[in-house]
Amino acid sequence: xxxxxxxxxxxxxxxxxxxxxxxxxxxxxxxxxxxxxxxxxxxxxxxxxxxxxxxxxxxxxxxxxxxxxxxxxxxxxxxxxxxxxxxxxxxxxxxxxxxxxxxxxxxxxxxxxxxxxxxxxxxxxxxxxxxxxxxxxxxxxxxxxxxxxxxxxxxxxxxxxxxxxxxxxxxxxxxxxxxxxxxxxxxxxxxxxxxxxxxxxxxxxxxxxxxxxxxxxxxxxxxxxxxxxxxxxxxxxxxxxxxxxxxxxxxxxxxxxxxxxxxxxxxxxxxxxxxxxxxxxxxxxxxxxxxxxxxxxxxxxxxxxxxxxxxxxxxxxxxxxxxxxxxxxxxxxxxxxxxxxxxxxxxxxxxxxxxxxxxxxxxxxxxxxxxxxxxxxxxxxxxxxxxxxxxxxxxxxxxxxxxxxxxxxxxxxxxxxxxxxxxxxxxxxxxxxxxxxxxxxxxxxxxxxxxxxxxxxxxxxxxxxxxxxxxxxxxxxxxxxxxxxxxxxxxxxxxxxxxxxxxxxxxxxxxxxxxxxxxxxxxxxxxxxxxxxxxxxxxxxxxxxxxxxxxxxxxxxxxxxxxxxxxxxxxxxxxxxxxxxxxxxxxxxxxxxxxxxxxxxxxxxxxxxxxxxxxxxxxxxxxxxxxxx
Amino acid sequence: xxxxxxxxxxxxxxxxxxxxxxxxxxxxxxxxxxxxxxxxxxxxxxxxxxxxxxxxxxxxxxxxxxxxxxxxxxxxxxxxxxxxxxxxxxxxxxxxxxxxxxxxxxxxxxxxxxxxxxxxxxxxxxxxxxxxxxxxxxxxxxxxxxxxxxxxxxxxxxxxxxxxxxxxxxxxxxxxxxxxxxxxxxxxxxxxxxxxxxxxxxxxxxxxxxxxxxxxxxxxxxxxxxxxxxxxxxxxxxxxxxxxxxxxxxxxxxxxxxxxxxxxxxxxxxxxxxxxxxxxxxxxxxxxxxxxxxxxxxxxxxxxxxxxxxxxxxxxxxxxxxxxxxxxxxxxxxxxxx
Numbered sequence: 001x002x003x004x005x006x007x008x009x010x011x012x013x014x015x016x017x018x019x020x021x022x023x024x025x026x027x028x029x030x031x032x033x034x035x036x037x038x039x040x041x042x043x044x045x046x047x048x049x050x051x052x053x054x055x056x057x058x059x060x061x062x063x064x065x066x067x068x069x070x071x072x073x074x075x076x077x078x079x080x081x082x083x084x085x086x087x088x089x090x091x092x093x094x095x096x097x098x099x100x101x102x103x104x105x106x107x108x109x110x111x112x113x114x115x116x117x118x119x120x121x122x123x124x125x126x127x128x129x130x131x132x133x134x135x136x137x138x139x140x141x142x143x144x145x146x147x148x149x150x151x152x153x154x155x156x157x158x159x160x161x162x163x164x165x166x167x168x169x170x171x172x173x174x175x176x177x178x179x180x181x182x183x184x185x186x187x188x189x190x191x192x193x194x195x196x197x198x199x200x201x202x203x204x205x206x207x208x209x210x211x212x213x214x215x216x217x218x219x220x221x222x223x224x225x226x227x228x229x230x231x232x233x234x235x236x237x238x239x240x241x242x243x244x245x246x247x248x249x250x251x252x253x254x255x256x257x258x259x260x261x262x263x264x265x266x267x268x269x270x271x272x273x274x275x276x277x278x279x280x281x282x283x284x285x286x287x288x289x290x291x292x293x294x295x296x297x298x299x300x301x302x303x304x305x306x307x308x309x310x311x312x313x314x315x316x317x318x319x320x321x322x323x324x325x326x327x328x329x330x331x332x333x334x335x336x337x338x339x340x341x342x343x344x345x346x347x348x349x350x351x352x353x354x355x356x357x358x359x360x361x362x363x364x365x366x367x368x369x370x371x372x373x374x375x376x377x378x379x380x381x382x383x384x385x386x387x388x389x390x391x392x393x394x395x396x397x398x399x400x401x402x403x404x405x406x407x408x409x410x411x412x413x414x415x416x417x418x419x420x421x422x423x424x425x426x427x428x429x430x431x432x433x434x435x436x437x438x439x440x441x442x443x444x445x446x447x448x449x450x451x452x453x454x455x456x457x458x459x460x461x462x463x464x465x466x467x468x469x470x471x472x473x474x475x476x477x478x479x480x481x482x483x484x485x486x487x488x489x490x491x492x493x494x495x496x497x498x499x500x501x502x503x504x505x506x507x508x509x510x511x512x513x514x515x516x517x518x519x520x521x522x523x524x525x526x527x528x529x530x531x532x533x534x535x536x537x538x539x540x541x542x543x544x545x546x547x548x549x550x551x552x553x554x555x556x557x558x559x560x561x562x563x564x565x566x567x568x569x570x571x572x573x574x575x576x577x578x579x580x581x582x583x584x585x586x587x588x589x590x591x592x593x594x595x596x597x598x599x600x601x602x603x604x605x606x607x608x609x610x611x612x613x614x615x616x617x618x619x620x621x622x623x624x625x626x627x628x629x
Numbered sequence: 630x631x632x633x634x635x636x637x638x639x640x641x642x643x644x645x646x647x648x649x650x651x652x653x654x655x656x657x658x659x660x661x662x663x664x665x666x667x668x669x670x671x672x673x674x675x676x677x678x679x680x681x682x683x684x685x686x687x688x689x690x691x692x693x694x695x696x697x698x699x700x701x702x703x704x705x706x707x708x709x710x711x712x713x714x715x716x717x718x719x720x721x722x723x724x725x726x727x728x729x730x731x732x733x734x735x736x737x738x739x740x741x742x743x744x745x746x747x748x749x750x751x752x753x754x755x756x757x758x759x760x761x762x763x764x765x766x767x768x769x770x771x772x773x774x775x776x777x778x779x780x781x782x783x784x785x786x787x788x789x790x791x792x793x794x795x796x797x798x799x800x801x802x803x804x805x806x807x808x809x810x811x812x813x814x815x816x817x818x819x820x821x822x823x824x825x826x827x828x829x830x831x832x833x834x835x836x837x838x839x840x841x842x843x844x845x846x847x848x849x850x851x852x853x854x855x856x857x858x859x860x861x862x863x864x865x866x867x868x869x870x871x872x873x874x875x876x877x878x879x880x881x882x883x884x885x886x887x888x889x890x891x892x893x894x895x896x897x898x899x900x901x902x903x904x905x906x907x908x909x910x911x912x913x914x915x916x917x918x919x920x921x922x923x924x925x926x927x928x929x930x931x932x933x934x935x936x937x938x939x940x941x942x943x944x945x946x947x948x949x950x951x952x953x954x955x956x957x958x959x960x961x962x963x964x965x966x967x
Contacts, residue, residue: 053964202962251963261958268954275714277706295945297952300713300938305739309706312699312736316679316710319697320718324710342700432963435954468695468711468718471674476643476689478698479682488645489690 022193023236027086029094030188032181033111034103034124036079037069039181043101044081045252045427046185049202050194051085052252052429055242058085059537060426061093061610066282066365073127073135075106087241091393091537093426095612099191101184103127103158105136112142121151122187124180126159154234156227158183165223169216179213179220186224193239196225246431253430255394255423256283259353260290262401263325264297269402270409270441273298273322277313279306279332282365283421284355287327307335311352315339318348319477321445321467323405325351329421330359330372334379340414341380342479344503347455347463349408349415351401356420358608367608368422370533371584376416377562377591383500385507387411388562390418392536395430397423400559402439409443411510412462418561420583422610423534449473454487461506463487511563517571521547521554526627527620528575530600532558532588535581535611542616551624561588569596576627577601581616636667643693649684654805654831655752659691661811662721662750666694669819671719678721679708681728684759685752685831688723702733705740708747716935719819722749727757730766730788738795744823745934750815751788751826752805754833755840762836774836789926790912792826793905799825800908800926805832806845810856810923817925823933844921853916857924862895865920872896873919880910882919900928 030047034040041062051058063080070077084094099120102108104127115121128141142148143155162180169176182203189196200218207214228234253261267274278288280303292301300317304310311326318324328336333354343350356372358364376388387407391400397419404417446452446464449472455463466473475487483490484498519528521543531539536557546553556571558564572578572592580589581603589600603619605611641663649655666676676694680686682701689696695718699707704722712720722740729737729751740747756774757763763776764783771780792800799821803814811829818825830841844854851867863873870885872895883890899907908927914920 049962053962055964055966245966247966249959249963249965251959251961264952264957265954273714275710277710294952294957295942296949297957300942302710302713304706304709305735308703309709309736309739312703312706313710313713315699316697316707316712317714318710319677319695319707320711320714322714324714338700339703346697432958435958468677468715469672469674471672474674474694474696476692476696476698478689479700480698 021236023238025238025240026088027084027090027094028099028192028238028240029082029084029097030099030101031080031082031097031111031114032101032184033078033080033107034181035070035072035107036065036067036077037072038079038103039178040079040081040103043181043185044083046182046199046202047188048083048085048427049252050189050199051083051192052250053198054194055245056085056240057088057090057243057245057429058083059090059093059428061422062425063609064366073104073106073132075110075136078107078110080107080111085240087243089243089245090428091540092610092613095614099188101188103180103184105132105138105142108142109136109138115151117150119151121148121153122184123153123155124158124184125155126157126161156187158187158224161223161227162220165219166216169212169219171212171216175213176216179216182217182220183224186221186226187228190225190228191234191237193237196221245429248431250429250431252427253394253398254286254425254427255391255397255419256286256355256425257290258394258397258430259327259391259401259417259419259424260287262398263291263323263351263405264294264299265398265435265438266402266405266441267298267323268435269438270323270405270443272443273300275300275302275314275317275322275324276327277302277304277310277317277324278327279304279310281307281329281332283357283424284327284329284332284353286424287353287355307332308339311336311339311343314350315343315346315348318343318350319346319468321465323349323351323409325353327353327355329355329357329365331362333372333375337380340386341382341384343414344380344384344386345479345482346477347412347503349405349412349465351404351408351415351417353401353417353419355424356418358606364608366421368420368534368610369583369606369608370418370420370535371587371606372418373532373561373584373587374590376418383504385504386414386416386562387507387510387560388416388418389559390533390561391423392531392533392557392559394423394426394428398430402441403559406439406441407510407513409441409465410462410513411460411506412465413507418533420534445470446473453485455482455485457502461502461509508563511566514560514563514565516567517556517558517565519554519556519571522552523554524574525552525554526575526624527551527553527577527579528572529553529555529579529581529616529620530558530572530588530592531555531581532561533582535583538611538613538616539581541613542620545613545617546620546624551620553620553624558588561591564595572596572598577623579603579619579623581605581611581619583611636673638663638667640673641666641693643691645690647691648687650835652834653684654754654829654833655685655688657805657808658750658752658811658829658831659688661808661815663692665812665815665819669719675717676719676721677708677711678723679704679711680723681733682759683725683728683757685723685725686728702728702731703736704728705733705736705747705749709740709743709745712746712935713938716746716939720747722747724749724751726751726753726755726765726767726788730786730791738791741792741795741797741824741826743934744796744798744931746823748818748825749827751828752831753788753828754831754837755785756833756837758833758836787912788828790909793909793912793927797826797927798823798931799928801826802828802830802923802926804830804841804845804923807923814925817928821928822936823931843916844923853920855914855920855922857898857900857911857922857926859898859900859925862892862897864892864895871920880914880919900925902927903929
């Protein structure tokens with residue numbers, strides 16, 4: 001059936017179809033695309049839920065425009081959601097879709113070139129009207145001009161079939177139109193042999209306040225499912241074996257949600273309340289949403305008047321003796337810069353989460369990039385060291401949030417946690433930990449007035465943390481340089497140098513507290529890939545591919561970026577070449593060169609999209625070939 | 630609490646040298662605040678003074694309380710975080726006309742909009758002192774400064790009017806030379822629930838000396854200032870024979886006994902009026918056409934931000950019980966792999 005586009009008639013659902021053959025697959029990549037108001041994110045998350053419950057590992061990549069509801073049918077209004085699930089561990093949302101579900105011509109036009117040759121295209125033919133074709137700059141319908149010849153293309157009038165299924169629902173035409181994403185979900189669940197019941201439950205839960213809408217969505221879902229079951233157009237259905245993943249209880253979690261949970265965990269583990277001061281900004285706002293709903297924990301959230309007030313309120317809270325934090329993305333981070341300097345001077349624990357997005361300036365608000373690394377490490381006036389860590393996957397955000405607070409309270413310092421819009425919004429299965437297995441966070445407040453000096457330091461060079469309200473410890477702090485011991489204002493030249501050096505030494509000293517790096521692959525050899533952040537999955541898979549072909553390639557992924565882990569220098573020296581793939585023009589490369597005097601091969605991508613496995617793989621081959629010359 | 634009763638002004642003085650210029654109006658404010666503190670029945674360790682940048686913002690270093698000299702304009706934001714995290718603390722913000730109204734305008738208005746329990750003292754000297762003499766958002770038009778050699782073309786605004794526009798529930802004005810009046814106003818501010826805003830006319834002896842002479846000079850001040858008293862008619866003047874009456878919505882200075890004007894014709898001050906119209910109307914008074922009001926413009930009771938926030942936490946606890954990590958982690962859709 002490859003090659004020809006197949007046209008389906010409306011109303012086939014009642015017919016009894018011949019039993020479909022079942023094809024076993026190792027992994028599948030599906031991309032749902034439609035208008036930004038079409039509910040594609042909902043369809044995608046619904047599908048990933050069903051997939052997760054079937055015991056698959058999966059990874060997702062939501063890709064949506066920054067307009068909330070761009071004019072319908074336009075090329076720039078297309079919103080997508082990609083999921084890869086497999087019978088093995090999944091690290092990325094996949095390079096190229098095996099299946100593209102395109103809800104309108106614009107969605108098809110903007111995504112077609114990504115689809116694997118021979119891949120499946122399910123096009124909502126009902127939306128391929130003259131008007132929509134024109135908006136997508138098609139002069140002839142791609143469904144009829146043979147341009148889909150290289151794919152297995154199915155035309156299904158999802159709009160029309162949904163309308164027909166819901167004609168007695170009593171809903172308006174507009175509301176019926178909104179149900180078509182569930183029809184598409186039904187189609188896909190059938191095609192991939194997933195049961196419906198659980199999804200129906202979820203729909204009823206999600207739309208509990210609008211039962212008529214819930215029922216309509218359930219009907220649309222069933223109709224789509226029945227259609228795929230009954231028609232002859234899908235002669236094969238697909239089954240992906242379940243993945244061999246560790247036993248335990250799982251849930252699907254996005255990186256932003258995981259960050260929020262990690263911060264609550266830090267509060268519970270330390271027994272110190274949490275305060276989030278934040279200003280809404282894409283793609284970080286979900287952390288604020290999540291924490292705002294947790295007032296039955298020791299959690300206070302404050303939607304501030306701007307980014308600066310977000311961090312300043314958190315500084316004030318930290319001075320008040322609670323775990324202060326702020327969340328933001330690039331432009332907001334720029335605005336917080338001066339207050340970061342203040343936090344460094346005050347030597348108070350504070351966690352700043354930067355969910356990176358494409359920059360500079362407003363840049364690409366909803367797209368992925370890793371270009372704020374140098375800003376995090378250096379971007380302040382004065383000698384202003386701040387520890388920086390980065391999460392490598394949605395679930396890793398949880399552990400990193402706890403690690404950020406651990407460093408912050410132990411060393412009395414602000415800590416920057418870098419995630420990005422990719423892992424912030426993407427979901428993956430999270431193996432739910434037993435809270436008792438989490439590390440304890442020890443926080444000691446100074447209460448003894450005897451011999452108290454506000455800037456006297458412990459073995460970690462950390463100064464004491466005092467809760468205002470403690471008698472006899474009244475003291476003042478501020479952004480002016482202070483005396484080495486008392487913390488009073490000091491303009492003494494020698495004291496200033498001493499303070500600058502001790503602040504630097506304190507942050508450098510954290511290196512001793514970083515566990516040994518885990519190197520994947522040979523302990524020495526041709527090539528070491530050094531990664532950080534969300535490039536993790538693509539690097540893992542690209543390396544596996546290269547190793548399978550007999551290449552000598554290792555991978556180390558950095559969580560701690562300032563200071564670097566103490567064993568990194570030695571590890572780098574054991575390979576003939578070092579490759580750093582990153583979604584910027586070479587920021588970690590620059591840091592490694594500067595610090596370790598080594599040559600670094602770069603792989604840069606700044607397209608608002610994550611690395612494809614193949615892109616990294618190709619570069620590995622290229623660099624390996626250079627090495628063996 | 631015996632220790633609290635025993636506290637004196639001295640207990641609120643630090644060992645730090647006060648570094649304002651000799652003759653600066655800030656000394657008077659510092660002294661009045663230090664005097665007020667022991668009388669409020671609050672343990673010393675429960676006070677915090679937060680400031681931004683500028684001459685006025687050195688204030689916390691001279692108060693033997695908890696305190697922070699933060700960054701330019703941001704004190705209300707820092708203080709809001711502290712107050713929310715520790716509502717039992719008495720949190721004071723000391724700021725200036727540049728700090729609060731130029732670089733920090735946004736935080737200033739939003740603190741008052743929320744009615745969060747901060748006591749904000751704005752030392753208004755109508756000039757930038759620490760940067761050595763540039764005009765500020767309250768400098769008079771035409772004023773020659775280092776950045777306005779031909780005279781300022783910036784229109785000033787009234788901090789009181791800004792505060793009222795932002796919905797402040799307590800707004801007052803006093804002056805650095807009238808210690809009794811200042812003490813009274815500061816006490817009222819300290820006792821107010823929610824944001825209390827006090828503008829202090831403060832003389833900068835170096836860069837804007839004499840800016841408030843018209844209302845501080847004993848020989849002329851009684852005709853140039855209007856002392857606000859709740860429930861009393863707007864009367865002023867050396868002879869207490871001048872007053873303010875309304876012509877439509879226009880205020881008019883009148884003299885009792887002239888043209889048949891009696892006290893009954895005068896506007897009566899009502900600081901508790903729900904509507905802030907009267908207070909706003911007063912905030913527009915300026916010499917020489919109209920006397921400059923001093924005292925409490927507005928003092929109304931509204932729930933404070935921290936109080937409402939606390940209530941939401943209590944409600945959440947009542948409804949959902951104290952949160953625990955295991956059930957939080959396991960909420961939502963879960964599945965088990967054997």
